[in-house]
Structure formats: C-alpha cells, structure tokens
Amino acid sequence: MVIITADDFGKTGHATESILKCFFKRRITSASAMVFMEDSERAASLASQTSLEVGLHINFTMPFSAERVSPEILKHHKRVVSYLTKNKLAQVIYNPLLADSFHHLFSSQQKEFIRLYGRLPDFYNGHHHMHLCANMLLGRVLPEGGRIRRTFTFDAGEKDFFNRLYRYALDALVDGRFLSTDSFFSILPIEDHKRLQNILNRSARSNVEIEVHPENADEVEFLFSDRFRQLIASVHMGTFQDLNTRRQLKNRL
Incomplete structure (x- = not known):
C-alpha cells in the first residue's frame, strides 16, 4: 500500500487549494494540516466537505501566521523555534529546560486541531520532521500507539554510517x-522517474508513505x-487509517 501525503494544509490559501485539487484528482490520499496559520480555519471547513484524511502537521520551526494566537502559546513557540533553528x-x-514548552x-496544537476538525488527527507528522526530535520522542509527548510518520528511508550507501545509525535508532523508537509505514520517501527529485517507480514497487510488499508539497x-x-498518473495507476493507494487493519492481518500470518 502507498500513502501519498500532502503537507502544509492550511498554511496559506494557495497551499490549501493546491492540496484539495490534488485530492479531487486522486493524486494524494492524505493531508497534514497546520493550525494557528492564516488559512487553518478555512482549510478545516473545506476538508469537512470531503473524505480527505487529515493529520496534524506539528509546527515547531515556523512562525504562526493566524491573527489571534494566545501570548502563552507564542511565548513557548518562540523558545522552541529559537532552539531548534x-x-x-x-x-x-534532549533539552530538559524546554520539556514543558514542547508538551x-x-x-495546544492538538486542541486547536480538535476545535477546527471536531476530532483527533488521523495521524501526526511535523514541519521539517521535528515531531521526531529528541524532546518529542524521549519526552514521550506523542500519544503512544498513534499513527505517525517515520524518518526518511535510504538505501545502503546513500548516507554515511552515523546518519544511518541515527535513523535506525529513530525507526526502532517509532516501530x-x-x-507507521514500513518506509518513507520524498517525491523529490521529481525528474528521477526510475527512483519513484522503485519506491512504488515497494508498496506491493509493504506500506510506503510518499511526501509531497503541492x-x-x-x-x-x-x-x-x-x-x-501512469506511475500510480497499478498501485494500491490507502491511508493511515488502513494501517491498523494491515498490521492485524500481518500479525495473523
């Protein structure tokens, strides 16, 4: 199964519109939404009229652009953004001095998501993948058993030893x-069609997520x-909601 996730839903009007167009053309399966951004309210309203699967795109690195965000949230956000960037x-x-700020x-972002969408996120990931930073994982901030995005998957020789070791440790924590899916890739570079075909071929025997930014x-x-359209025509496309069922079936075999 392949999950194609569009990030930054609600970040701007342009991002929202581009993602919805891709969904209506069946080019994506899911979207990760940002809250406290300029188009967050409208994006949630539009999504409610569709069957689009929506997760929370946790933001620790980009300024909030919504008009009204509480001073308390902005104070914690400024501290975390300054540290991570x-x-x-x-x-x-792991920074113990920022533990309370991350929590x-x-x-706050999950509560805002629930206010906007009327339910918990279908899955979690992070802007610049900071949902996997040390304070989030070692601080046990994310809900255990939840559906989240894993770190990027690389083949042997693509990264140095220490990078692979770090990603192996992240994968072990996530699993x-x-x-989560079995592997995760960016659609970039888009000109490398052979690479993308190889990624899609994996979905015949495992669960794969591909990240896009429409x-x-x-x-x-x-x-x-x-x-x-031709590349995805022969693959089974699914959502994070399908992972439970596929994990249960896998455990029975």
Whole structure:
C-alpha cells in the first residue's frame, strides 16, 4: 500500500487549494494540516466537505501566521523555534529546560486541531520532521500507539554510517511505540522517474508513505501529469487509517 501525503494544509490559501485539487484528482490520499496559520480555519471547513484524511502537521520551526494566537502559546513557540533553528544538532539533543514548552505546544496544537476538525488527527507528522526530535520522542509527548510518520528511508550507501545509525535508532523508537509505514520517501527529485517507480514497487510488499508539497509549482505540475498518473495507476493507494487493519492481518500470518 502507498500513502501519498500532502503537507502544509492550511498554511496559506494557495497551499490549501493546491492540496484539495490534488485530492479531487486522486493524486494524494492524505493531508497534514497546520493550525494557528492564516488559512487553518478555512482549510478545516473545506476538508469537512470531503473524505480527505487529515493529520496534524506539528509546527515547531515556523512562525504562526493566524491573527489571534494566545501570548502563552507564542511565548513557548518562540523558545522552541529559537532552539531548534539555531543548530541542526539541536533536534538530536534532549533539552530538559524546554520539556514543558514542547508538551504545551503539542497539546495546544492538538486542541486547536480538535476545535477546527471536531476530532483527533488521523495521524501526526511535523514541519521539517521535528515531531521526531529528541524532546518529542524521549519526552514521550506523542500519544503512544498513534499513527505517525517515520524518518526518511535510504538505501545502503546513500548516507554515511552515523546518519544511518541515527535513523535506525529513530525507526526502532517509532516501530516500538507507534503505528507507521514500513518506509518513507520524498517525491523529490521529481525528474528521477526510475527512483519513484522503485519506491512504488515497494508498496506491493509493504506500506510506503510518499511526501509531497503541492504548493510548489514543480511538484503540483508533476502530480497532475500523465506520467505520474501512469506511475500510480497499478498501485494500491490507502491511508493511515488502513494501517491498523494491515498490521492485524500481518500479525495473523
């Protein structure tokens, strides 16, 4: 099974519209929504009129752009953004001084999602993949047993030893405490059709997630192309909601 997830739903009007167009053309299966952003309210209203699967795109790195966000949330957000964007290594180091801020921000964003969508998120991921930072995983912030996005999957030789070791550790944590796909890839580079075909071939024997950003002109052009339509024509497309059933069936075999 392949899940094709469009990130940044609600970030801007353009992002929202591009994602919905892709969904109506059956180029994506799911979307991850941002809250406290300029188009979050409208995006939720539009999504409620569709069968689009929507998860929470947790934001720890980008300023909130909605008009009214509480000063308390903004205070915690500023602290976390400053920490995570100052140094790339920050995401792999647990900072006990920010533990309360991470918990507060996740709780606030999830509550806002529930207010907008009337239910819990179908799954979780993060802007710049910060849902997998040390404070989130070691601090046990994400709900255990929930459906989340794993880290990027790379074949042997694509990354150095320490990078692979780090990703192996992340995968072990994710697989031990959450529901996720077996592998995760970006659709980029879109010109490498052979790579994309190989990724889609994996979905015949395992669960694969592909990340897309339809707000980007080159990506949405490719998603709407006949070539992409042909690539996905023969694969089984599903959602994060399907992972429970597929995991149960796998355990019975």
